[in-house]
Amino acid sequence: MASPTLISDTEAWKDLKGHVEEIKKTHLRDLMADAERCKSMMVEFDGVLLDYSRQRATNETVDKLFKLAEEAKLKEKINRMYNGEHINSTENRSVLHVALRASRDAVIQSDGKNVVPEVWSVLDKIKDFSERVRSGSWVGATGKVLKDVVAVGIGGSFLGPLFVHTALQTDPEAIKSARGRQLRFLANVDPIDVARNITGLNPETTLVVVVSKTFTTAETMLNARTLREWISAALGPSAVAKHMVAVSTNLTLVEKFGIDPNNAFAFWDWVGGRYSVCSAVGVFPLSLQYGFSVVEQFLKGASSIDQHFYSAPHEKNIPVLLGLLSIWNVSFFGHPARAILPYSQALEKFAPHIQQVSMESNGKGVSIDGVLLPFEAGEIDFGEPGTNGQHSFYQLIHQGRVIPCDFIGVVKSQQPVYLKGEVVSNHDELMSNFFAQPDALAYGKTPEQLHKENVPPHLIPHKTFSGNRPSLSLLLPSLNAYNIGQLLAIYEHRIAVEGFVWGINSFDQWGVELGKSLATQVRKQLHASRTKGEPVEGFNFSTATLLTRYLEATADIPADPPTLLPRI
Ligand code: F6P
Secondary structure (H helix, E strand, O other), rough: OOOOOHHHHHHHHHHHHHHHHHHHHOOOOHHOHHHHHHHHOOEEEEEEEEOOOOOOOHHHHHHHHHHHHHHHHHHHHHHHHHHOOOOOOOOOEOHHHHHHHHHOOEEEEEEEEEEEHHHHHHHHHHHHHHHHHHHHOOOOOOOEEEOOEEEOOHHHHHHHOOOOHHHHOHHHHHHHHHHHEEEEOOOOOOOOHHHHHOOOOOOHHHHEEEEOOOOOOHHHHHHHHHHHHHHHHHOOOHHHHHHEEEEEHHHHHHHHHOOOOHHHHOOOOOOOHHOOOHHHHHHHHHHHOOOOHHHHHHHHHHHHHHHHHHHOOOOHHHHHHHHHHHHHHHHHOOOOOOEEOOHHHHHHHHHHHHHHHHHHHHHHOOOOOOOOOOOOOEEEEOOOOHHHHOOOOOHHHHOOOOEEEEEHHHHHOOOOOOOOOOOHHHHHHHHHHHHHHHHHHHHEEEEEHHHOOOOHHHHHHOOOOOOOEEEEEEOOOOOOHHHHHHHHHHHHHHHHHHHHHHOOOOOOOHHHHHHHHHHHHHHHHHHHHHHHHHOOOOOHHHHHHHHHHHHHHHHOOOOOOOOOOOOO
């Protein structure tokens, strides 16, 4: 068998390696002066405008990136994903999150079976159940309406739903349908997170949704047992049936936990945890909060991008362009990070969600065939909403390290404010920054300009901005449920494009396992030391010293303590 080819061995990759040296001689100040070039770097689909003219790239660069995509068989890989092939080869699974938002009449096959009817049967069940809870026809054990929901889950069973919830919270239509209701998320196994999440809630009016694909995640299961105790202690063990429901692929474990499987919402192995926000993982808690019709709009927005990603040619394909430009920045310029900068407070949880989607997907060291990569894959994602980020880490991105930036702007604010006598509206003020920052990064400020402004010579080096720092801008028409779905799918697919071209498996996550198994060893030791006084053994000097210090300092905890729940 011929040895698998790495993308870095291809002519297209080598060509780009040479080309980047040419591009390094250019400055964005000059590239931006070419209006034709800039025009060709604007792409619009379904109201979303991408402007990538502030990338350190020419039309020739983009053509060379398309050649790279061809060598990587990008289009074939996208087709294989949509066709339900087992492209997640290390787990032998299809990758079909696109099926979660497909229209009812679509046909998407996994293992010879159309999965869309199953998807819609769960969506119908969610619609029915959430309407019963919201209307008060499903009540708690004491007959009270369940107006508050705590979703217990971590990683992909938390970050996506939290992002969408945070984004919808200030949308006028979503506000109307959420009146009188609360949705909270308990993720960290830290008991402080339990305390924060149950504070101010009454078990009588609370529904707990345990969200876990595997139903084995240590953090989620301990948090679920903790909230089960919180409900039982207040309302008696029989109340659990009315106050706890689940979302999982593992309905056997759901039942074992004590949740009626009729009150569980299924999803499937072909949905990766970090790609699961459009499954019951997100749709169920969000429907409880906002009603199914709002959430359906979110699914429609994502579906619109799914169709665009599948069918648009590369030069007009927003996720493809974004993915290829990321590869250009990471693999050819060697920029290890990417800043995600939404100029919308409603998107404050977008970067944390994309951190998982991107870094858990593409943070890999070997190719899909198991060959050690001779290049770095993945990037370090971080971000904050503008303008808060400007007063935090923008110093570094303007004058320190080069960090390619994604600026995300919204044309119409969810919550416009106009003050009589002000120069501009509050949203215009925000957006002034959205438009200004990319130019500040691209153009910078030269010593000559500073001389002309009579800046004292000793300050000139400090006030000089080199510029030539790449960014791209995404402009959304508004930020309703539909647009939120579009944004999500654009990033999901962009990350898949990167993985497809790098030739890695973006859909497994073996890297999270080692830490989990070492924690199991520590847990056993803590138990043995506390209950049987066993000495700390089998750890290196450092861990043994820390563990011993921890155990000694908490020696007053009884071996079998009574149940204690937070009291804040
Ligand atoms: O962090 C590892 C991980 O497996 C993620 O991929 C996943 O999103 C998260 O744990 C939660 O898993 P589960 O939904 O099975 O509880």
